[in-house]
Amino acid sequence: MEQKTKIHAEDGKQEIVITREFDLPLELLFKAYTEAGIVEQWMGTKVLKLENKKHGSYQFETTDPKGNRYGFNGVIHEFNMNRKITRTFEMENAPFDAQLEFLDFERLTDNTSKLNMHVIYRSVEVRDQLLQLPFAQGINMAHTRLEYIVSKLK
């Protein structure tokens, strides 16, 4: 099966491009980014603030199962209805600098659309660290599993 979400990350570059084609009209795809209630559902986060305009800003907060809160925020640099959002993204209390995101929305047919997300990081190192975060979490889970298997071998 062809993968719907594609990541283009070249070695030694401090940027990535995420592309995805949706079985949705362009207007509905764009709405998923601009209505707080909808963002909350698919991002799995609480939306504290979302100003869809140039010089506006946004603030999200997620809570993990242990009750720890994680904040995310950024500034909207450009807001072009059904076409483009340029914004920054920053994880609060994390050792990473803010990243710059260009979101381009494109109509393919009446019922399909495409999102092109171009993300630029402070450095190649920061990019690679952030890309590997979900991988590292997976490794931790695998390690716990390995530990369990080994303990049964003893």
Added chain:
Amino acid sequence: MVASQSMTAGAIASNFDTARPTVSKHLQILTECELLEQKQNGREIYYYINAKKMKAVADFIEPFRKMWDDRFNKLESIMKQYKSKK
């Protein structure tokens, strides 16, 4: 850890709260699976990562891609429901 440099079993074990024999067992399994390779250097055995094999097991970026894919799948299904409600 071993992705950035080759290490001895002792050095690897010092990073975990697990008992040394348990760590040795882990290393043995990972070596048998060819995920780690050993290199003798005097009396010490150094372990280093078999990058090719690791690549075959899991592309480093795949979990990141999967995370976004899951989010976007959710977005798609939510908006399809939204559309039919209207």
